[in-house]
Amino acid sequence: MQQYDVKSIIQTSPVAHAQPRESAKWEVVNGMNTAVEFASATIENARKKVLGVADVSCLARYGVKGPNATQWLLERGIAIPTTPNSWTICEQKTLVLRLGSSEFLIEDQLGGSACSRLASDTTRVASVFKVPRADAAFIVSGSEALNLLSELCSLDLREKSLAAKDLIMTQVAGISATLIRQTLNGEPVYRIWCDGTYGPYMWEVLIEIATELGGGAVGLAQYQSS
């Protein structure tokens, strides 16, 4: 029987199908083939300021739910947002999204390690259920971000309505998505997560509108260097 090393399996971003194979620069990040550059840094910087869309699906994620999920996470040093539908930062490199009273999505930002630590704990615990994640994830930045989102989401996503630590689970472009507003490297951005199988569709929609509004695709490198 042929032997395989599971660590050598390179995955591909769930969004990749909708991204240009030839013109983009691809790199393996967190074991996932990811578009890190779509255009020159100057162009992508300009897009970011107006309306940049970046695919950050490669960030490591860990999902858990169940009545004892909060306690389980606390025991493993994960900071818990105090209320459902809110988020916080843990260990400076990890986003902790509280999706409901007892459901969580943990996402390591580049350099974070909480998810791999949690995943290594395979012991089944009563009332703690692991939720396998295969999200497509996006960062939407720039002055026209709200304009774009106004076409995709019926909720009020302005700062006055969507507080700094609020999280909403809603429909974006007609599909279920999770959304927060965040300040990233001094810039206000929106973070969007959806089921990975919808990733290409979501990317196409975001890029179509972003391009109309003077923005476009931004590679992961824009966020790796910062």
Added chain:
Amino acid sequence: MMFRTPKQVGEWVNRTKKINFTFEGEEFSAFEGDTISSALWAAGQKVLGRSFKYHRARGVLSLANHDVNVLVTDGIDTNIRADVVEVKNGMVLTAVNTSGGVKKDKNSYIDSISPLLPVGFYYKAFHTPRRLFPFWENVIRKAAGLGVVNFDYPRILKRKTHSHCDVLVIGAGPTGLTAACTAAEAGLEVTIVDENLQLGGSLGYNRAGDTSVMSRLDNLISKVISLPNIKVMSGSYAAGYYPDHLIPIVSEAGINKVRAKSVIVASGAFEQPPVFRYNDLPGVMLGSAAQRLLYRYAVKPFNNGIVVTANDYGYRVALDLLQAGTKIVALVDMRQTGSIVYAAALAKRGIKVYIGHCVYEAIASSDKSGVRGAVICPYDEKQSVALTDKQFTLECDGIAMSAGWAPAGALLYQAGTGMQFDYGVEQFVPSRLPNGMFAAGKVNGIFELEQRLRDGVRAANDAIRHLGGQAPQNDVEKHVGISPSHAYPMVPHPKGKNFVDFDEDIQIKDFVNAAKEGFDNIELMKRFTTVGMGPSQGKHSNMNAIRILAKIRGLPVEKIGTTTSRPFFHPTPIGHLGGRGFHSHRLTSLHDWHQANDAVFTDIGAWKRAAYYPAAGQSKEDAIQTEAFAVRKTAGIIDGSSFGKIEIHGPDAALFLERFFTGVYTDQKVGSCRYVMLLDETGVVIDDGIASRLADDLFYLSIGTSNAAAVYREMQRSQQMWQLNIGLVNVTGAFGAINIAGPAAREILSTLTDLDLSYGSFPMSSVRESQVAGVETRMIRVAFVADNGYELHAPMGQIPHLWNALIEAGKKHALCPFGSDTQRLLRLEMGHAMPGVDTDGLTNPFEIGADWAIKMDKPYFIGQRSLTILAKRPLRKQLVPFVLAENYKGEMPMDCNLVVDGRDILGRVTSISYSKYLDRCIGFAYVTPARKEVGSVFQIRADSGSLVAATVVKSPFIKTLKGA
């Protein structure tokens, strides 16, 4: 520009920018800011359109999109509303609904035979003899409609966006502007919307000859602009009301759906025409239309006109006309009282006023393109008749007419506002407003300017308090004095042509005839006469229609009521409603592989699935048969990642499944799989699948593609009710799945895993967790498409690796990828009925022979109670497997073809296909229970009508026909 006046204060045209365009082949010039109609009128062009039914010449009526006298096409777009659409340089325009041009429309002869074409004539005239109906249908269809649809119309994106505010003010007249300022000054976030391109509403043109009101308008607008928390949306209309104050605002650019915390409706009122013979001639227009022409576009409506009025407003119109240099032949006041306020002002200008008179008939010019005079009669206001024995004629070239108003209350009605008829103003006014809705100004029955301004403040204060702020409660007194609307401004005429609805050429006699026919309820009358059903949706006609019906029935107006108001306020282009057109879809992680291997895709639920993989030049049928044959002879592999996949965790997991599905799961052994079937409460089959027990407290459920999301939602709903100790995790998107099946499947798989795949260790209907090609995989032994089949479930991102490893390992066995269309043939050969394909929204499990899957002796499962009842009833249909004759070469029946016995329908085919492997046409069909026995023969009526004999057999077909 023979009718252009000297510059008017506040005019909307930019005289420094000249525009050239053509209309009906003639060249015209205009100023920037002109509408198409104003530009044409300024040039003396009075016949601007033809009426829908009788093809009568028409000109300006409201100049406000309250009528559709003037619809034009630019060759690409059609039904352009010329009264309100700005003319652009280079436009090439023609009127719609003409044959041979607007001036010499060949269809204008219809007007002369109009007595033969009363309302409802086509309901009665053409249905007998039946053989002639197709002829008449063709004639009527050609005559119906206005502009011609351009099927080459380019796709122009109209964005649909969302926005939010504290207060949405609808209408930017003086009332709305005041309300907006008051609310904004209280710190609220305000959006104000108006369909006109500039703010101000009637304050900009209703001047009674006194232009000093313009400074008040300027002040109001300056204030609005100075307040940063007011967002102005001009050139946009509030198109409808939806729950929780969701108002779509339509503009040229698209639709903005505004979600407001409160809404102030200050939408004003539509002017209603008095009804007299030939009130539709070009040159006869509403008083407010004359004012708009004058002050917005600096165009005189006529040179030497008559004003006919049934309220004081006509006097104000006359003063405006005089101010602009138009001669007034006379003012004809239908009321016995005349105007106390304005009579002196007109007398001072030497204008003759005929009190208690009416225009009995407008006199058409010789070519019927305009007005050359009017027949004036004393008017008996009580009897609503003209006293013709004292008639006389006045020469004129135009008539301005005012009779009253109808509230622009569409959104109020749609929001559920209670309306009552106020005789003080002769109009319906709000009596009970929904929470958070406020009405102000004319729509609220308040007409005098100072009162309207106070009413705007009052409404804003109400909204402020509604939103939790502090604001005084200041009621505004009701209208006092003479009513702004006349109770019955109709002038009967024995020869008719006194139009109520200009869209549909509906006259007074049409209402009388409708009532005689028994259509004397407002909703029935609307449908019989079609009043209010044209493109202007009754804006200029509904109120008069209600008054006429009230008169016919001898009832007060409030007893007649109004018709139902529905969105949208104006007809809205389909492109606006369509917007960008989002078509969400899901792709599996193998989508690129399928694409690279020339798959043809099909939509199943939200998913794009590979249906089959045709070789170059291969037909769909051949590709499917080739793939299916490979599965039978060697092995095939299919991407099943779209299957629904749900984990049920917790100590009550088995109990949950027992309540949710029809089977038993509490005694299911770890490592085994069982069939699950889901019913709804009525006992209808919804879905089926496989439950694999991975641990005492963990089941892994795989279900069909199409229903997965709905099944998960139903599980969540059930858990909310049952509160069992479980957790549900939907892993449909997180896990992919591959099915490898066929005689060589086990051998191929064995090269990639250490797991003992012998049938003894890993029997049918069992589940194992093991590594396959290094990937942690849940392996399920299933026999859906073949007896030797394995479903491999693994993280979606690792599925491509697993797939490629299998493809590589299967090369020496000629492993063949197959798609979902092939899968349907394979499962048919295996004799598996599929929910949603072989069942419909009424099928119960007894009808598909699934009794074996139901454990009725359980305490409870969804649909159990209904099945108990159904079990006592005789079956009405039964799904049976059938074959066509050996070597059948005739017309192939299709899915959904009927099973018939003479003229009786016994059932229908649900699945049918030729199987190359079995060399037979096989299928499933519903038949009556009498025909369900093996060997029974029934007839299928194919698409052409030919009958095809089918014989009931045992399934699985593969065993019956091949002995496999």
